Amino acid sequence: MFAKYALGAATAISLIAAGSASAETITIATVNNGDMIRMQGLTDDFTAKTGHDVEWVTLEENVLRQRVTTDITTKGGQFDIMTIGMYETPIWGKNGWLVPLDDLPADYDADDILPAMRGGLSVDGTLYAAPFYGESSMIMYRTDLMEKAGLEMPDAPTWEFVAEAARAMTDKDNGIYGICLRGKAGWGENMAFLTATANAFGARWFDENWQAQFDQPEWKETLEFYVNLMNDAGPPGASNNGFNENLSLFQQGKCGMWIDATVAASFVTNPNDSTVADKVGFALAPDTGKGKRGNWLWAWALGIPAGTQKTDAAKEFIQWATSKEYIELVAAKEGWANVPPGARTSLYEDPNYKDVPFARMTLESILSADPTNPTVDPVPYVGIQFAAIPEFAGIAGQVGQEFAAALAGQQSVDEALAKAQALTTDEMEAAGY
Amino acid sequence: MARAITSQRKALNTALAWGVGLLIFFPILWTILTSFKTEAQAISDPPVFLFFDWTLENYSVVQERSDYGRFLWNSIIIAGGSTILGIIIAVPAAWSMAFVPSKRTKDILLWMLSTKMLPAVGVLYPIYLLFIKLGLLDTKIGLVIVLMLINLPIIVWMLYTYFKEIPGEILEAARMDGATLREEVLYILTPMAIPGIASTLLLNVILAWNEAFWTLNLTAAKAAPLTAFIASYSSPEGLFYAKLSAASTMAIAPILILGWFSQKQLVSGLTFGAVK
Numbered sequence: 001m002f003a004k005y006a007l008g009a010a011t012a013i014s015l016i017a018a019g020s021a022s023a024e025t026i027t028i029a030t031v032n033n034g035d036m037i038r039m040q041g042l043t044d045d046f047t048a049k050t051g052h053d054v055e056w057v058t059l060e061e062n063v064l065r066q067r068v069t070t071d072i073t074t075k076g077g078q079f080d081i082m083t084i085g086m087y088e089t090p091i092w093g094k095n096g097w098l099v100p101l102d103d104l105p106a107d108y109d110a111d112d113i114l115p116a117m118r119g120g121l122s123v124d125g126t127l128y129a130a131p132f133y134g135e136s137s138m139i140m141y142r143t144d145l146m147e148k149a150g151l152e153m154p155d156a157p158t159w160e161f162v163a164e165a166a167r168a169m170t171d172k173d174n175g176i177y178g179i180c181l182r183g184k185a186g187w188g189e190n191m192a193f194l195t196a197t198a199n200a201f202g203a204r205w206f207d208e209n210w211q212a213q214f215d216q217p218e219w220k221e222t223l224e225f226y227v228n229l230m231n232d233a234g235p236p237g238a239s240n241n242g243f244n245e246n247l248s249l250f251q252q253g254k255c256g257m258w259i260d261a262t263v264a265a266s267f268v269t270n271p272n273d274s275t276v277a278d279k280v281g282f283a284l285a286p287d288t289g290k291g292k293r294g295n296w297l298w299a300w301a302l303g304i305p306a307g308t309q310k311t312d313a314a315k316e317f318i319q320w321a322t323s324k325e326y327i328e329l330v331a332a333k334e335g336w337a338n339v340p341p342g343a344r345t346s347l348y349e350d351p352n353y354k355d356v357p358f359a360r361m362t363l364e365s366i367l368s369a370d371p372t373n374p375t376v377d378p379v380p381y382v383g384i385q386f387a388a389i390p391e392f393a394g395i396a397g398q399v400g401q402e403f404a405a406a407l408a409g410q411q412s413v414d415e416a417l418a419k420a421q422a423l424t425t426d427e428m429e430a431a432g433y
Numbered sequence: 434m435a436r437a438i439t440s441q442r443k444a445l446n447t448a449l450a451w452g453v454g455l456l457i458f459f460p461i462l463w464t465i466l467t468s469f470k471t472e473a474q475a476i477s478d479p480p481v482f483l484f485f486d487w488t489l490e491n492y493s494v495v496q497e498r499s500d501y502g503r504f505l506w507n508s509i510i511i512a513g514g515s516t517i518l519g520i521i522i523a524v525p526a527a528w529s530m531a532f533v534p535s536k537r538t539k540d541i542l543l544w545m546l547s548t549k550m551l552p553a554v555g556v557l558y559p560i561y562l563l564f565i566k567l568g569l570l571d572t573k574i575g576l577v578i579v580l581m582l583i584n585l586p587i588i589v590w591m592l593y594t595y596f597k598e599i600p601g602e603i604l605e606a607a608r609m610d611g612a613t614l615r616e617e618v619l620y621i622l623t624p625m626a627i628p629g630i631a632s633t634l635l636l637n638v639i640l641a642w643n644e645a646f647w648t649l650n651l652t653a654a655k656a657a658p659l660t661a662f663i664a665s666y667s668s669p670e671g672l673f674y675a676k677l678s679a680a681s682t683m684a685i686a687p688i689l690i691l692g693w694f695s696q697k698q699l700v701s702g703l704t705f706g707a708v709k
Contacts, residue, residue: 027653027654029653031668031669032665032666032667032668032671032673033668033669033670033671034668034670034671037498040498041498055653055654056654057653057654057657057661057665058664058665059649059661059664059665060664060665060667060668060669061668061669063649063664066650067649067650070557070558070561070650071561073558074558074561074562074565075565076561076564076565076570077565078570078571078653079653188669242669243669243670244668244669244670244671244672247671247672248476248478248672251473251476251672252476252477252478254478261670263670264670267671267672272473273472273473273672
């Protein structure tokens, strides 16, 4: 009898202990993008399902990057999940700073993750961060202005056509500019666009021996083409324009075309914010006939820093936030146009999602991007709009300053390229390449 | 005739002062105005100044999404705590430098100031590692200590300049009457330097309130003050300027009101000893 009670008590105690151990509070660092805001609003669903609470630390992108990098390199343990991108994941995964996500249960269906995303977030086949949403870049254009110019946008245009259309659409007297492109200095701003575009022109950052390639004719062609086009058909002060500035210009009907992140498609077609919502068409990013398109690939992904005490709860959260069920939850509450795009194959097979106007072009853009083979000539690095080496962000930040100065007319294209070549060579030598 | 020119010049000076004042205040005014616009109005070109549909929607969204009270409380503790702790340490230091200077006092003062010349990010890693070891990450007490240390040179310098204006003979007289050192500092020096101490206090509260490097880098969910609250509304992909403005307005409102009410103290303290 006593033994029975004792056993019962022991079971009860162990149940309580297990219960308290399983209900945890996890801290997640993230950015303030629309899809993340929606995720924060839906956290109650996660808490109801698992019993875990979530504390959010939302920061501006550059602040977040500095913050989580400091924490992970010092093993500070302040975060149980970090929102990171395709640039950090392979570097951090290789350094052993992230918990591998190779043991996710079968019903999570990790094979459903788009191959390009999976590849960019893995090291030697092991997934280190699960994509929450993914993006490529594409052309968003004004169908009415294109028609007025007497042109028709093909699904897969060339840069030559884009330049011709941009000049034809420009009507500076009425404040209409044929093309809006990123000009603001930064490795994630103008350099993301220019590095991806340079791929289409046959240029590359480094040759197989890690020698900087800014002295090659392909880079000169890229930068001259960009600066001339922006001078002829771009908005004034373009060297200060990043994603948000161009989004604002496009929404107010001041741009004929805008080549940028596919995630912008849901903003420019939203009638609450955009004055041109019903006049937007989409096309693949342009090429020059050399076999590469200038479209990038990026994912905002959720990774678990090695050393957190709450790995299991963190994994449960990642499974919830990047699952098929989560997509259905958002669709039910906020509509299909607002589900996080670009992460799962099944989303693009869903008949409900096919009605979303930008779905097809987003998928085609993502599928046509190959970060492991980004350039015409071979390169030793992975990444389309970046090279996934730790030194890249610092170097590209400086190169971005030089290119922005060239766009602003403060120096010539040749001067900018010479400075870029010199500083990249110096930095790479100092880093021991 | 001379009077006429004077009053004309006075009017001109007043207009000029107002002009400069408005120019400096304009970005803040614009932020406040933007916080009452819709997101579409916030980015409209040409910009709308006053004639738009005023809305409180941004404030309600921000209230709903963030726990403003917790950020505010953290800011009050961190800014207030670091300033008070700083003053407690700086008053005796400034007293000794002002009234019993040694050969090296000037060097020490300069050396103290030189610690402000290093960019903060240069010591981020050492401080971060120290904080991990001491368990101070994401705690209010940790931030109170760091912000106090950062502002201490300024506090000492300001107090030193104010104390220098006070005639040493008064303190000597107190000593002759049998005042102990503690009494001398507490009952003679401090009351005489009240305008100076008050303006030092206010200036440092403002500096600590606005400090956005350490408060962002050493906190996560628990101790984050209003700087983190603002940073959470800045977005690289998406136009949320109206909400960002609402968050900024809520973050600066307390310090703006404090500054407004205490501007007399602030100005008299800052010009204290400027004219002999």
